[in-house]
Amino acid sequence: MEFVSSDRTIRPAINATALKILIAGGFGVGKTTLVGSVSEIEPLRTEEQLTERSTGVDDITGVEQKRTTTVALDFGRITISHELILYLFGTPGQDRFWFMWDELAQGALGAIVLADTRRLASCFAAIDFFEERNVPFVVGVNCFDGSQMYTVDEVRGALDVDPFVPVLLCDVRRRESTKDVLTALLQHIMSLTGHAQRAAADN
Amino acid sequence: MTGEDSAWFDEDAGPLARPYTFTRGRTHVARDDLNMITLVVALRRFHRGELDHAHERILECCQDPISIAEVAAGADLPLGVVKVLLSDLIEQNYVIFRTGLAKHSSATSPDTLQKVLDGIREL
Numbered sequence: 625m626e627f628v629s630s631d632r633t634i635r636p637a638i639n640a641t642a643l644k645i646l647i648a649g650g651f652g653v654g655k656t657t658l659v660g661s662v663s664e665i666e667p668l669r670t671e672e673q674l675t676e677r678s679t680g681v682d683d684i685t686g687v688e689q690k691r692t693t694t695v696a697l698d699f700g701r702i703t704i705s706h707e708l709i710l711y712l713f714g715t716p717g718q719d720r721f722w723f724m725w726d727e728l729a730q731g732a733l734g735a736i737v738l739a740d741t742r743r744l745a746s747c748f749a750a751i752d753f754f755e756e757r758n759v760p761f762v763v764g765v766n767c768f769d770g771s772q773m774y775t776v777d778e779v780r781g782a783l784d785v786d787p788f789v790p791v792l793l794c795d796v797r798r799r800e801s802t803k804d805v806l807t808a809l810l811q812h813i814m815s816l817t818g819h820a821q822r823a824a825a826d827n
Numbered sequence: 828m829t830g831e832d833s834a835w836f837d838e839d840a841g842p843l844a845r846p847y848t849f850t851r852g853r854t855h856v857a858r859d860d861l862n863m864i865t866l867v868v869a870l871r872r873f874h875r876g877e878l879d880h881a882h883e884r885i886l887e888c889c890q891d892p893i894s895i896a897e898v899a900a901g902a903d904l905p906l907g908v909v910k911v912l913l914s915d916l917i918e919q920n921y922v923i924f925r926t927g928l929a930k931h932s933s934a935t936s937p938d939t940l941q942k943v944l945d946g947i948r949e950l
Binding site: 635636637638639640641642643644662668669670671672673694697699701702704705708709710711713727730731733799803806807810811813814817818821 | 864894923935937939948950
């Protein structure tokens with residue numbers, strides 16, 4: 625895989641602003657491929673241990689049972705300038721526990737939900753997660769096998785996302801295609817921010 | 828390993844190497860203003876043996892400003908463990924940090940969003 629640069633050419637300032645975009649979707653849909661297609665570093669992996677609390681079925685005891693699960697994220701970096709760094713985090717596809725990772729969504733600029741038309745249902749959970757937390761997102765339909773099985777409108781209908789949420793076809797193995805999806809996300813965020821600011825100004 | 832059912836130890840045994848050994852069992856003393864994209868940088872050099880091995884591993888990773896997620900990946904430790912160790916290093920003035928993370932994307936200025944958009948287009 626080709627990366628933009630193998631080593632960091634711009635040394636970030638300690639007071640740089642770091643931003644993050646989340647990449648979500650089902651297992652094997654191409655999240656890490658997307659990250660790698662635009663990252664200046666080979667995607668790195670980080671892990672967190674999450675504790676699931678579940679109350680025992682036998683309520684008389686009132687004992688809380690805890691279970692620790694390790695959840696991994698693959699991520700990449702785009703150093704935009706010495707004062708602005710963008711991180712792309714690919715959420716784990718198979719593991720339901722990442723939904724408990726509150727820090728993931730907190731402060732996220734936005735998200736890309738990557739959809740595979742053969743398994744559309746696998747991205748419902750991610751869509752629900754971002755809608756609930758008001759994280760702006762776009763849907764990228766990854767056509768990695770070269771064949772386009774459905775139109776954008778058909779996918780939009782099947783996923784039942786709001787009409788203002790951009791849905792676009794992509795091939796995340798290609799940097800230009802990933803850039804298009806990121807561009808659509810940024811424009812979507814800017815339009816939402818613009819609406820929010822105009823609404824605030826009207827009040 | 829194919830699954831927990833095939834493991835010879837039971838679930839209570841937990842992972843064979845407990846990552847929180849590095850933090851002497853502490854899990855909740857990390858500063859709450861550290862997150863995965865908080866940038867950290869080492870303030871000063873250290874002599875071998877001045878700190879314990881885990882802290883030195885962390886310090887070696889942040890000679891240049893770097894996110895906590897990258898430190899965790901570089902040191903091959905879970906994020907939570909790295910935050911605890913970095914909290915120690917911040918307290919002892921080995922490391923400084925900057926957290927500019929907005930609570931929500933709407934707090935990011937239009938100017939910053941435009942710079943991100945321009946940066947992506949230039950890739």
